Amino acid sequence: MRLDSKDKRTLSVGRLKSSFRFAGNGLKWACLEPNLRIHIAAGAFVSAAGFIFSLTRIEWCIIILVMAGMMALEIVNTAIEKTVDLVTEEYKPLAGMAKDLAAGAVLLYACAAVVIGLFIFIPKL
Template sequence: MHKEESFVENRIKSVGFALRGALLLIRTEASIKIQVGLAILVTIAGFYFQISPTEWILQVLAISMVVGVEGANTAIEKICDFVHPEFDKRIGFIKDVSAGAVMLVSIGAIIVGLIIYLPKIF
């Protein structure tokens, strides 16, 4: 007879799966490697320029949004490639919209970074 797992055991397993997914994303996707590198650079800049708690919050949110949406974009692209490996303009549309979402969030993150750091640099 199979023993049902407790809520806590299920949550621990879920966190493990999520961590594995995050590590897979970082190890296998070039765009995430670049974004993680940039996240490290702006984090170092945050300590160097002694940004305020509010600026830290905005910076962490911006970084999290970009990396999170990039992860979703990667998942969407992988699903599309699995479901329909041959070229199809409908799949292309889905991939383009997904990539566009990453671009929009990235532009927002760049704007946040400029608002935080331009006054400190100049």
């Protein structure tokens, strides 16, 4: 397979800036989604509790990883939903299954996040 000069994957400042701009646009779009706003609000609440209960560095690291993971997974779920909606406007069982699976992954992670939060905060009460 022959690669043209424009197809070569070379690192350039312009390409890097574009990548960050696209990622920033993605975050802006994500912040318009109601479910992500719920996760942001929950993260703000947990962060406030973290300051009140003087979490240790390792506890903060765990909380930050869990919150970032939750938000990232919600963004991936939204991307899957938007892609499925783009591909088909009519109801198709496999499209519905794809959306349900992505939402199920978010629910599973959210439940794990709550359990982790309880492990960290209950001893401090």
